[in-house]
Amino acid sequence: MANTKRINQVLEKLSYQPEEGKTIVVSYAPENLSDRIRRFFEGIFSYNNFYALSFCKESIVLLPFSAYWPDVKKKVALELPFSSIRGVEVSESGLDYRIDIQLDNEVISLMTQQAELSAHRASGCLSIEDYTFVHNWHTKNLKGTLQVLQGLGC
Numbered sequence: 001m002a003n004t005k006r007i008n009q010v011l012e013k014l015s016y017q018p019e020e021g022k023t024i025v026v027s028y029a030p031e032n033l034s035d036r037i038r039r040f041f042e043g044i045f046s047y048n049n050f051y052a053l054s055f056c057k058e059s060i061v062l063l064p065f066s067a068y069w070p071d072v073k074k075k076v077a078l079e080l081p082f083s084s085i086r087g088v089e090v091s092e093s094g095l096d097y098r099i100d101i102q103l104d105n106e107v108i109s110l111m112t113q114q115a116e117l118s119a120h121r122a123s124g125c126l127s128i129e130d131y132t133f134v135h136n137w138h139t140k141n142l143k144g145t146l147q148v149l150q151g152l153g154c
Helices: 004-013 033-045 122-126 137-150
Strands: 018-028 051-056 059-064 078-081 087-093 096-102 107-113
Touching: 004 018, 004 051, 004 059, 018 137, 051 137, 087 137, 096 137, 107 137
Parallel strands: none
Antiparallel strands: 018 051, 018 107, 051 059, 059 078, 087 096, 096 107
């Protein structure tokens, strides 16, 4: 469980300026169906493959979920400056959304879990705001964050 306050604290410690309400849980997109199945079963036991995608003042930052956030170094986070993003495509893919971020020479493909079932999936477990298990920041932020992502690029 990681609340947005904690994620923002880690980002600020790394000298980023996070924007409120623009953080979702993502993972890298699988290469094929077999990889997707493998990741599904691995995800049951481990959250090491998930990241908090956060909009910051001048970039998007992917911060890996970790029990060691107090020791996270800036080199661990992936920063994508807005100026380097040429376009973003968001599409439905099963129970998830696929996010393809086009840069100059590559595409970074991510997956994020749809809001309706996220409380029963990894994104829900990772994005519970408090111990009431009612407030889920991934679900709350998903629609708006995807809209902002689609507006990026030339």
